[in-house]
Amino acid sequence: MDGVGVRRGDATLLSDVNWDVELDERWVVLGPNGAGKTTLLKLAGTEMYPSDGTVDVLGERLGKTNVFDLRPRIGLTSAAFTARVPGDELVRDVVVSAGYSVVGRWREEYDDLDTDRAAELLDLLGVAHLADRPFGTLSEGERKRVTIARALMTDPELLLLDEPAAGLDLGGREDLVARLSSLAMDPDAPASVLVTHHVEEIPPGYTHGLLLREGSIVAQGLLDDVLTEDNLSKTFDQDLELQRSGDRYFARRW
Numbered sequence: 001m002d003g004v005g006v007r008r009g010d011a012t013l014l015s016d017v018n019w020d021v022e023l024d025e026r027w028v029v030l031g032p033n034g035a036g037k038t039t040l041l042k043l044a045g046t047e048m049y050p051s052d053g054t055v056d057v058l059g060e061r062l063g064k065t066n067v068f069d070l071r072p073r074i075g076l077t078s079a080a081f082t083a084r085v086p087g088d089e090l091v092r093d094v095v096v097s098a099g100y101s102v103v104g105r106w107r108e109e110y111d112d113l114d115t116d117r118a119a120e121l122l123d124l125l126g127v128a129h130l131a132d133r134p135f136g137t138l139s140e141g142e143r144k145r146v147t148i149a150r151a152l153m154t155d156p157e158l159l160l161l162d163e164p165a166a167g168l169d170l171g172g173r174e175d176l177v178a179r180l181s182s183l184a185m186d187p188d189a190p191a192s193v194l195v196t197h198h199v200e201e202i203p204p205g206y207t208h209g210l211l212l213r214e215g216s217i218v219a220q221g222l223l224d225d226v227l228t229e230d231n232l233s234k235t236f237d238q239d240l241e242l243q244r245s246g247d248r249y250f251a252r253r254w
């Protein structure tokens with residue numbers, strides 16, 4: 001992104017964003033409610049165009065490329081997508097249909113390769129036992145994992161995760177963080193951007209951080225350099241204490 005701004009009416013959602021994500025990088029985007037994190041992810045996911053500046057995604061410039069060709073190369077999970085999945089769709093169909101860029105069951109028969117891949121991904125996310133359940137009967141945490149499996153179904157070059165751990169209980173969060181960490185450390189995994197409000201949700205293996213506040217970047221770069229008490233306090237506009245324990249981060253108010 002180069003000089004990117006997003007405006008809606010009088011509101012400035014993002015301003016002067018300059019940001020590069022390389023294919024071997026895993027980025028965390030951290031910021032308070034309303035900071036512009038989802039807007040940033042929508043630009044990266046080709047779901048929105050900038051008002052100012054330029055956005056290049058996987059070598060293609062938004063506004064000069066057919067986004068429908070680009071989207072299968074991007075895996076995206078968000079609450080908005082999850083809400084669009086029909087409740088009566090079977091979990092395995094929710095995942096396998098990603099290969100056909102549709103939500104839910106589309107064809108009576110899918111290729112064996114696709115169904116095998118979907119089963120493998122459900123297993124990777126620890127939800128293989130839910131394959132035959134209607135999506136609408138799953139808990140919040142189970143839905144998150146299924147949609148991440150779907151996002152990986154097309155072997156995307158870019159994985160965008162909007163608050164994957166939101167709404168999960170402690171065990172669910174820890175399990176998901178561990179799975180996302182394994183994925184982050186896999187050299188064949190796609191470039192990833194994970195949006196969160198909480199430093200506790202940063203999976204080990206994530207390499208870079210971007211801190212956002214009121215539509216502007218507070219800091220960006222290598223996670224270890226960027227995640228400081230000073231930067232975190234500026235981002236959340238209060239004095240925060242940051243602790244690091246092993247490869248995890250924890251924060252609280254002083």
Ligand SMILES: Nc1ncnc2c1ncn2[C@@H]1O[C@H](COP(=O)(O)OP(=O)(O)OP(=O)(O)O)[C@@H](O)[C@H]1O
Pocket residue numbers: 008009011012013031032033034035036037038039040197
């Ligand atoms: N169409 C719009 N018109 C005006 N303001 C908007 C519009 N869409 C989003 N906003 C505002 O832009 C700001 C950034 O929204 P965004 O969803 O990107 O934030 P966020 O950092 O993802 O927030 P959260 O953590 O609460 O999900 C918010 O204040 C939101 O109210």
